[in-house]
Amino acid sequence: MSNQLTAEQQRKIEENRRKALERRAQRLAQSSSSTSVQVQPPKHNANPDTATLTHHRDIPTSAPAPKRFAPPFKKDSQSIHNQNQDPNHQRLFVNQSTLCNSASSRPIQIIDPLPQTRNQPVSSPVLSNFGVKPAHPKPDLTSTSTSSSSSSGGAVGSFYKQNTKPVAQLPSNSSTLNAVPAKKPAISARGRCVAHAEGRFRVEVGYHVELIAVFKSIPSKSYDPATKMWNFSLEDYRQLMEQAAGIASVSLRPLEGMDAIDVAAATSAARDGVALGALLKLCNGWQKPGAVLQGHFQADATKNYDMKTRKWSFSLEDYKRLMDLLSGIAAVEVEPLPRAIIQAFSARFDGTEARSLDVPEADLSSIDHSLTRSLMPFQREGVNFAVSKQGRLLLADDMGLGKTVQAICIAAYYRNEWPLLVVAPSSVRFTWAEAFRRWLPSLSPDSINVVVKAKDNLRSGLVNVVSYDLLSRMDKQQSGKPFSVLIMDESHFLKNMKTARCKAALPLLKAAKRVILLSGTPAMSRPSELYTQILAVKPTLFPRFHEFGMRYCDAKQLTWGWDYSGSSNLGELKLLLEECLMLRRLKSDVLSQLPAKQRKVVTITIDGVNTRTKAALSAAAKQLAKGKSNKKEEKEALLVFYNHTAEAKLQAIMEYITDMLEGGREKFLVFAHHKLVLDHIITELGKKNVTFIRIDGATPSAERQLLCDKFQYSTQTCVAVLSITAANMGLTLHSADLVVFAELFWNPGVLIQAEDRVHRIGQTSNVNIHYLVAKGTADDHLWPMIQEKMNVLEQVGLSESNLSDNALNASFHSKDPKQRSIMEMFQRSFTEDDDIDEAILLEAADDWEDTPPENRSAEHHGIVRQSPSKKSIKDFFGR
Numbered sequence: 099m100s101n102q103l104t105a106e107q108q109r110k111i112e113e114n115r116r117k118a119l120e121r122r123a124q125r126l127a128q129s130s131s132s133t134s135v136q137v138q139p140p141k142h143n144a145n146p147d148t149a150t151l152t153h154h155r156d157i158p159t160s161a162p163a164p165k166r167f168a169p170p171f172k173k174d175s176q177s178i179h180n181q182n183q184d185p186n187h188q189r190l191f192v193n194q195s196t197l198c199n200s201a202s203s204r205p206i207q208i209i210d211p212l213p214q215t216r217n218q219p220v221s222s223p224v225l226s227n228f229g230v231k232p233a234h235p236k237p238d239l240t241s242t243s244t245s246s247s248s249s250s251g252g253a254v255g256s257f258y259k260q261n262t263k264p265v266a267q268l269p270s271n272s273s274t275l276n277a278v279p280a281k282k283p284a285i286s287a288r289g290r291c292v293a294h295a296e297g298r299f300r301v302e303v304g305y306h307v308e309l310i311a312v313f314k315s316i317p318s319k320s321y322d323p324a325t326k327m328w329n330f331s332l333e334d335y336r337q338l339m340e341q342a343a344g345i346a347s348v349s350l351r352p353l354e355g356m357d358a359i360d361v362a363a364a365t366s367a368a369r370d371g372v373a374l375g376a377l378l379k380l381c382n383g384w385q386k387p388g389a390v391l392q393g394h395f396q397a398d399a400t401k402n403y404d405m406k407t408r409k410w411s412f413s414l415e416d417y418k419r420l421m422d423l424l425s426g427i428a429a430v431e432v433e434p435l436p437r438a439i440i441q442a443f444s445a446r447f448d449g450t451e452a453r454s455l456d457v458p459e460a461d462l463s464s465i466d467h468s469l470t471r472s473l474m475p476f477q478r479e480g481v482n483f484a485v486s487k488q489g490r491l492l493l494a495d496d497m498g499l500g501k502t503v504q505a506i507c508i509a510a511y512y513r514n515e516w517p518l519l520v521v522a523p524s525s526v527r528f529t530w531a532e533a534f535r536r537w538l539p540s541l542s543p544d545s546i547n548v549v550v551k552a553k554d555n556l557r558s559g560l561v562n563v564v565s566y567d568l569l570s571r572m573d574k575q576q577s578g579k580p581f582s583v584l585i586m587d588e589s590h591f592l593k594n595m596k597t598a599r600c601k602a603a604l605p606l607l608k609a610a611k612r613v614i615l616l617s618g619t620p621a622m623s624r625p626s627e628l629y630t631q632i633l634a635v636k637p638t639l640f641p642r643f644h645e646f647g648m649r650y651c652d653a654k655q656l657t658w659g660w661d662y663s664g665s666s667n668l669g670e671l672k673l674l675l676e677e678c679l680m681l682r683r684l685k686s687d688v689l690s691q692l693p694a695k696q697r698k699v700v701t702i703t704i705d706g707v708n709t710r711t712k713a714a715l716s717a718a719a720k721q722l723a724k725g726k727s728n729k730k731e732e733k734e735a736l737l738v739f740y741n742h743t744a745e746a747k748l749q750a751i752m753e754y755i756t757d758m759l760e761g762g763r764e765k766f767l768v769f770a771h772h773k774l775v776l777d778h779i780i781t782e783l784g785k786k787n788v789t790f791i792r793i794d795g796a797t798p799s800a801e802r803q804l805l806c807d808k809f810q811y812s813t814q815t816c817v818a819v820l821s822i823t824a825a826n827m828g829l830t831l832h833s834a835d836l837v838v839f840a841e842l843f844w845n846p847g848v849l850i851q852a853e854d855r856v857h858r859i860g861q862t863s864n865v866n867i868h869y870l871v872a873k874g875t876a877d878d879h880l881w882p883m884i885q886e887k888m889n890v891l892e893q894v895g896l897s898e899s900n901l902s903d904n905a906l907n908a909s910f911h912s913k914d915p916k917q918r919s920i921m922e923m924f925q926r927s928f929t930e931d932d933d934i935d936e937a938i939l940l941e942a943a944d945d946w947e948d949t950p951p952e953n954r955s956a957e958h959h960g961i962v963r964q965s966p967s968k969k970s971i972k973d974f975f976g977r
């Protein structure tokens with residue numbers, strides 16, 4: 099920006115300044131009435147020097163001598179005390195703007211000095227509408243007049259238009275209110291003070307000739323040509339603020355936590371005193387049910403500034419009235435609520451409140467009855483919510499609450515707009531395909547397309563499933579073509595806009611008419627992670643990230659740019675999301691509707707394994723299919739097949755565990771059978787620096803409890819890696835509520851016991867059990883067998899689960915007679931003499947427990963032991 103002003107410009111500025119001073123002088127002269135200003139003292143501060151006014155304060159009619167309420171610095175209290183006599187030093191402190199949650203009526207907390215930045219134009223419609231620069235006649239606050247909305251329209255304008263409800267329920271202050279006069283001087287430069295280096299602060303403001311003159315007069319001034327900003331010693335803070343306050347067309351936001359808004363000029367004028375009095379009366383007399391009154395106008399500025407307690411909060415219905423009152427106070431600037439909030443809560447603002455959960459019942463008659471009949475009540479509510487949001491939502495239910503079934507039902511509601519695209523983590527692509535087969539029997543299985551290669555057609559099915567990573571590797575022409583209906587599973591995968599997966603997904607999200615995002619953990623560490631998901635569902639809410647970042651990410655400008663890693667106004671953000679786009683239920687909210695144990699089949703793929711492993715697996719399957727002459731041979735062949743299955747599943751198992759960790763699962767159990775698998779898991783967890791415990795047959799009894807305690811009391815992510823046969827009993831690990839079976843085992847009794855490490859007394863949540871089942875492996879035969887056996891146990895009341903629904907695993911019932919016979923072989927081999935197998939396994943486990951102490955390691959987890967007893971299991975499985 100050029101520093102050169104023309105003579106004409108300088109003349110105009112000087113003229114404006116002169117006029118402003120004249121107006122101020124006129125107002126001062128007119129101040130005649132005594133005003134009741136109520137300011138509550140901060141409870142912790144009894145020091146009269148750091149002056150907090152108590153109860154009603156009469157501002158004298160003749161002598162304009164309102165006290166200076168607050169010192170900017172503690173160390174300066176004496177001089178401040180002196181200045182308290184100076185009418186030009188009275189300050190009013192108001193609080194950070196936030197929306198806070200309240201059970202009955204959702205109150206707002208407002209009154210924040212406007213966080214102007216150079217990036218934010220000062221003449222936004224929001225500001226001009228909300229009395230920061232009112233360019234309109236003062237509205238009659240006791241009437242339903244909406245004249246103040248006239249200027250700039252837009253969202254805020256429409257809010258005013260809607261706001262036709264009389265505000266008669268407020269304490270009547272009509273005489274006072276009617277006395278509020280109109281305009282404030284126009285402000286041409288807004289800025290803010292920001293902490294700079296140690297003991298200094300800088301002023302972020304646009305060019306203003308008079309202000310520069312003030313800056314130059316400050317002794318500790320320093321100009322940084324790189325940032326084009328002035329900075330000063332904190333010692334000179336007050337001097338600068340006072341001089342800046344003398345320039346009518348300048349508004350500086352004070353340093354956070356220091357003085358708030360300087361109302362010296364305002365409160366010395368009766369005009370403003372009247373408005374302030376009305377406002378404070380309004381606040382203090384406000385005892386309407388549901389209105390939460392927090393905080394107070396604060397008149398001290400000690401360094402113990404406590405944002406939490408110094409807040410006012412008001413019902414949304416009274417927002418307009420409050421803003422109107424505030425706009426009558428010349429030196430008070432109030433940041434209006436964000437446009438997004440006003441848009442989202444427009445019905446609440448005008449009192450025609452409809453609670454968002456009171457959503458109408460959607461007509462689901464066109465959807466498969468088997469699906470709609472199965473929906474639990476809260477799931478049905480989820481579908482209703484989605485339909486009320488025109489199929490655009492973030493379903494953020496806790497894990498295991500059936501986001502998949504809800505998403506399928508929502509998508510099915512818009513079936514005439516298909517083809518549908520499901521984008522999911524690679525490890526659950528096939529689980530999605532299974533879920534569609536299970537829940538939508540009307541859908542031909544052939545119309546489900548799981549994309550496995552980047553060159554595959556993304557649109558060959560009516561339902562298409564692709565992984566995030568594959569999508570990002572696909573030809574743009576393919577991946578860029580829009581789908582009308584989109585499901586994005588584990589949508590926190592989109593949290594970073596710079597990632598390839600997010601870049602690939604965004605164009606699809608932009609183009610889709612229905613966007614169903616699913617995640618139990620939409621943001622794991624900071625609000626900025628939510629932004630892309632919000633943008634995907636409701637692009638109009640925060641079209642620019644900066645706006646979102648300023649409000650909810652505590653954005654800070656650093657020398658290298660903006661830092662959005664913080665968080666601010668989280669309560670407000672939560673309310674906003676719940677109102678507009680997000681539905682989140684916790685297990686504890688719907689526990690009564692959930693089964694105690696929820697089992698889920700996760701279909702994994704072995705497509706990625708190397709050809710050697712694949713060849714070994716198919717050779718083992720062929721050997722079995724040939725049939726064996728005696729039972730011993732048959733059993734050995736089965737075990738070889740089982741072993742190769744373990745090897746083939748390694749990669750997919752780890753992929754799934756990684757996705758669980760990425761999805762924010764903090765504590766869970768992973769059961770496996772083969773040492774190979776257990777070793778692989780802990781090696782990979784070690785590489786990822788994830789804490790784990792390992793309990794297998796080699797873990798001495800004395801150490802087991804210590805390891806369990808480590809897991810139980812761990813406050814961070816911790817995975818318990820456990821052997822199915824050696825850790826299925828006697829352990830309590832109920833601080834977790836998720837069990838993953840990386841491998842299957844033919845004895846469901848052992849599996850159920852293993853599940854019960856978390857499903858036991860003391861467990862307060864429902865328990866989720868995930869069985870990883872790989873197609874084309876021994877699992878094809880083991881799983882139906884387990885299922886059949888579990889059903890038997892269930893029928894006799896020995897197993898409590900939701901597994902009895904045969905449709906759940908229909909695709910695992912092999913139709914190939916040869917394969918069917920393998921399943922029967924498993925059944926024969928491991929059922930008829932179950933007792934013997936059990937005995938061998940348990941004997942082996944016992945042997946391990948007897949490992950001599952010299953072989954024990956203090957840090958057991960992560961260490962592979964060589965124990966003689968391992969051999970027996972190895973032998974047993976033919977390895």
Ligand SMILES: Nc1ncnc2c1ncn2[C@@H]1O[C@H](COP(=O)(O)OP(=O)(O)OP(=O)(O)O)[C@@H](O)[C@H]1O
Nearest residue numbers: 472473474497498499500501502503618696697698
């Ligand atoms: N209404 C229902 N009737 C029967 N089974 C259900 C129902 N809802 C969910 N389930 C089952 O509960 C299990 C968990 O459901 P789902 O996988 O959809 O949960 P989720 O919320 O997606 O969990 P995650 O966050 O772990 O992915 C699945 O086996 C699913 O089939």
